[in-house]
Amino acid sequence: MIKIFLAFVRKELFHILRDPRTLAILFGMPVALVLIFGYTVTNEFKDASVAIFNEANDDLSYQLVDHLTASGHLKLVTSVRTTAELEQAFQSNQVKMGIVIPAGFEDDFFRQRKADVQLIADATEPNYATTLTSYARQMIATFQQNQNGTSGVQPYQVSTEIRMFYNPQLEGAYNFVPGTVALILMLICAMMTSLTIAKEKETGTMDLLLVSPLPPIVIILGKVTPYAILSFIDAIIVLFLGYYLFDVPVRGSLVLLLALVLLYLLVALALGVLISTKAPTQQTAMMTSMFALLMPTMLLSGFLFPIASMPSLLQYISKIIPAKYFIQIEQAIMLKAAGWDAVAFPALILFIMLIVLLTAAWRNFQVVYK
Amino acid sequence: MRGAHKREERVQPRSWQKPEEHKTKPMSYAIEAQNLTKRFGDFTAVDAISFNVAQGEIFGFLGANGAGKTTAIKMLIGLSRPTEGDASIAGFDVYRETDQIKENIGYMSQKFSLYEDLTIAENIRFYGGIYGLSRKRIKTKTTEIIQELGLEEYVNRLVGDLPLGWKQRLAFAIAGVHDPKIIFLDEPTGGVDPATRRQFWEMIYEAADRGVTIFVTTHYMDEAEYCNRISIMVDGRIEALGSPAELKQQFQTDSMDEVFLKLVRA
Structure with missing residues (x-):
C-alpha cells in the first residue's frame, strides 16, 4: 500500500515541478509576500x-x-x-x-x-x-x-x-474607496477581458470569428465594450456607496473624475487584451492576471500600503502600476478638490501607458493571426 | 444574398472530372492551389502543394497528425499567410482578397465551435449577424436549420445541453448559414460513433448536391471513402491525389486504410 501511495506522490511531484506557474506560486508567492509585508507594513518611512x-x-x-x-x-x-x-x-x-x-x-x-x-x-x-x-x-x-x-x-x-x-476625522474610507474603485476596474476590465478572449480561443470559437468577414478590430471592440460599460457602472456604484454609506465626498469636478475613470478603464482593458493575445487558455490568463495585475494593484499601488514606506526597489516597481496614478488622481479630485492642472501629470502617464499597451496588444494580435 | 441565387447557374460536377481537363478554364474551380508553401523558420510545414477542387465536389484532405493539414487549411481560409505559391478560393486570391474569401466560405474547426452558453436560436442569430444577414433572413434560416435537424423541441435549450453528434450537425448547419460557396471542415466528426458520423455525412451530401464545395480533413478512412476525391499529405507534401477507387488501384489494395498506411510508412 505504501508503495502505491509513494508512486502517487511521485506523480504529483512531477506535475508540480514541471509546471512553472505552480512553482511560482509555491515559492514565489511566500517570498514576495514576506518582502512586501516586511518592508511596507511598518510605520517607518524614509524620505x-x-x-x-x-x-x-x-x-x-x-x-x-x-x-x-x-x-x-x-x-x-x-x-x-x-x-x-x-x-x-x-x-x-x-x-x-x-x-x-x-x-x-x-x-x-x-x-x-x-x-x-x-x-x-x-x-x-x-x-x-x-x-x-x-x-x-x-x-x-x-x-x-x-x-x-x-x-x-x-x-x-x-x-x-x-x-x-482633507480628512480631519481620519476616516479610513477616504483611503479605501478610491483604492477599491481602482481595484474593481482592474479586476473586471483586465481580468475578465483576458478570460473571455482566452475562452473563445480555448473553445475554438475564436477561429470561427477570425474566418468571418469581421475585421479583427471589431472582434476585439465587440468583446471589450460590454465589460467597459459594466465596469464603468461598477465604478459609479462604488463611488455612490462611498458617498452615502461612508461619507466619502467628491469635492472636485465629477465630470473630470468620470473622464479619468474612463481613461484608467481603457488602460485596464488594453492590459486585458494584451494578456489574452499571449494566453492560450483561461487558466493561463487567470494566473497572469493574478500575478501581473491584481497583486501589484493591491500591494504596490498605495492602496493598502503607503508607497513612501516601501523600499526603493518596490517604489520603482510601483511607478509602472497604473493604479498608483489612478488612486493619486482620485484622491486629488475627490478629497483635495483638485482641478485639471493638478492631475494632468498622472493622467498623461496613464495616457502614455494606454498607447504603449494598445500598440503592444495590436502587434501581438497581428503576429498570432497572420 | 451572396451565393444563394447563383446556385442554379453553377455546374454541378457530381461525377467529378480529372483536374487536368479543367486547366483551360481555371475559374470554374472552387479551390486552386499552386505550389502553396508555409515555412516557420527552418521548418517547412507545407511544402509546395498543388491541387484543384471543382465546384460542388467533396474533397477529402487526409494526412497523419502533424503532416501539415491544419496549416494548409489555415492558409486557404485566410488565417495564415502563405510563404510562397499561389492559391485562389472561389476565384479570389489568398494574398490580396482575403475579405472576399471570408464572405464566400464557411468553416467548422476541429474543436466544436458553438457557444455552449447560448441557445440554438441565439447561436444562429449571432453567426448570421456577423455575416451581415438581415433579420428576416436569419429568421427563415433559423426555421430551416431547426426543421432540417429536427430540433424543434430544443430551440431554446442551451447548446451545451445537446449530445455531441447533434452539436456537430448544428455546427455544420451554422457554418453554412450565410450560404457560402465552399465549406471547410477540419476534422468535423471527432469523437462520435459511426452511426452519428453517417448522419453527419448525409448533411454533407445534401450540401454538395446544392452545389456547395466541401473541403474536409479527417482521420477516419470510412469517411475518406465518402469523398469524391482525396489527397493524402505526408510531411508537408501531397503524396497521393485521386478518387478513392483510383488510389486503391494505384496502391494495389482494396482498402483506404492500406493506402494510407503504405504512404505514411514509406
Whole structure:
C-alpha cells in the first residue's frame, strides 16, 4: 500500500515541478509576500516629502528646519510662501506634509518663552499622515530639549499644532474607496477581458470569428465594450456607496473624475487584451492576471500600503502600476478638490501607458493571426 | 444574398472530372492551389502543394497528425499567410482578397465551435449577424436549420445541453448559414460513433448536391471513402491525389486504410 501511495506522490511531484506557474506560486508567492509585508507594513518611512512654510526667516527657524531634515526621514522638497501654494503642492501629490513656522518664531521662543509650529498633513492616507505628524512632533520636542539644555527644566517651549487636511476625522474610507474603485476596474476590465478572449480561443470559437468577414478590430471592440460599460457602472456604484454609506465626498469636478475613470478603464482593458493575445487558455490568463495585475494593484499601488514606506526597489516597481496614478488622481479630485492642472501629470502617464499597451496588444494580435 | 441565387447557374460536377481537363478554364474551380508553401523558420510545414477542387465536389484532405493539414487549411481560409505559391478560393486570391474569401466560405474547426452558453436560436442569430444577414433572413434560416435537424423541441435549450453528434450537425448547419460557396471542415466528426458520423455525412451530401464545395480533413478512412476525391499529405507534401477507387488501384489494395498506411510508412 505504501508503495502505491509513494508512486502517487511521485506523480504529483512531477506535475508540480514541471509546471512553472505552480512553482511560482509555491515559492514565489511566500517570498514576495514576506518582502512586501516586511518592508511596507511598518510605520517607518524614509524620505517623506515635506514643504516648509517659513514666515519667520530667523536663525532659530532655520535651526529648526535643519534639525527636522537632518535625520533623513523628512525630505524638504519645496518652500512655499502662501497657504495656497501649500495646497497646490498637496493636490499634485508633491508633498505629504507642510511645516508652518509663523512670523516672529525666534522672538516668541526667547521672549514669550512659547513659540508655535503648525504641522499640516495630507490625510487622504490617514495612517501615513498620523505617523508623519507624530514623528515630526517628536523631532520638535527634541529640538526644544536641545535649546533648553539637559538641565531638566524646560523654560522655553515650542508647541505643536496639528491639522489634518482633507480628512480631519481620519476616516479610513477616504483611503479605501478610491483604492477599491481602482481595484474593481482592474479586476473586471483586465481580468475578465483576458478570460473571455482566452475562452473563445480555448473553445475554438475564436477561429470561427477570425474566418468571418469581421475585421479583427471589431472582434476585439465587440468583446471589450460590454465589460467597459459594466465596469464603468461598477465604478459609479462604488463611488455612490462611498458617498452615502461612508461619507466619502467628491469635492472636485465629477465630470473630470468620470473622464479619468474612463481613461484608467481603457488602460485596464488594453492590459486585458494584451494578456489574452499571449494566453492560450483561461487558466493561463487567470494566473497572469493574478500575478501581473491584481497583486501589484493591491500591494504596490498605495492602496493598502503607503508607497513612501516601501523600499526603493518596490517604489520603482510601483511607478509602472497604473493604479498608483489612478488612486493619486482620485484622491486629488475627490478629497483635495483638485482641478485639471493638478492631475494632468498622472493622467498623461496613464495616457502614455494606454498607447504603449494598445500598440503592444495590436502587434501581438497581428503576429498570432497572420 | 451572396451565393444563394447563383446556385442554379453553377455546374454541378457530381461525377467529378480529372483536374487536368479543367486547366483551360481555371475559374470554374472552387479551390486552386499552386505550389502553396508555409515555412516557420527552418521548418517547412507545407511544402509546395498543388491541387484543384471543382465546384460542388467533396474533397477529402487526409494526412497523419502533424503532416501539415491544419496549416494548409489555415492558409486557404485566410488565417495564415502563405510563404510562397499561389492559391485562389472561389476565384479570389489568398494574398490580396482575403475579405472576399471570408464572405464566400464557411468553416467548422476541429474543436466544436458553438457557444455552449447560448441557445440554438441565439447561436444562429449571432453567426448570421456577423455575416451581415438581415433579420428576416436569419429568421427563415433559423426555421430551416431547426426543421432540417429536427430540433424543434430544443430551440431554446442551451447548446451545451445537446449530445455531441447533434452539436456537430448544428455546427455544420451554422457554418453554412450565410450560404457560402465552399465549406471547410477540419476534422468535423471527432469523437462520435459511426452511426452519428453517417448522419453527419448525409448533411454533407445534401450540401454538395446544392452545389456547395466541401473541403474536409479527417482521420477516419470510412469517411475518406465518402469523398469524391482525396489527397493524402505526408510531411508537408501531397503524396497521393485521386478518387478513392483510383488510389486503391494505384496502391494495389482494396482498402483506404492500406493506402494510407503504405504512404505514411514509406
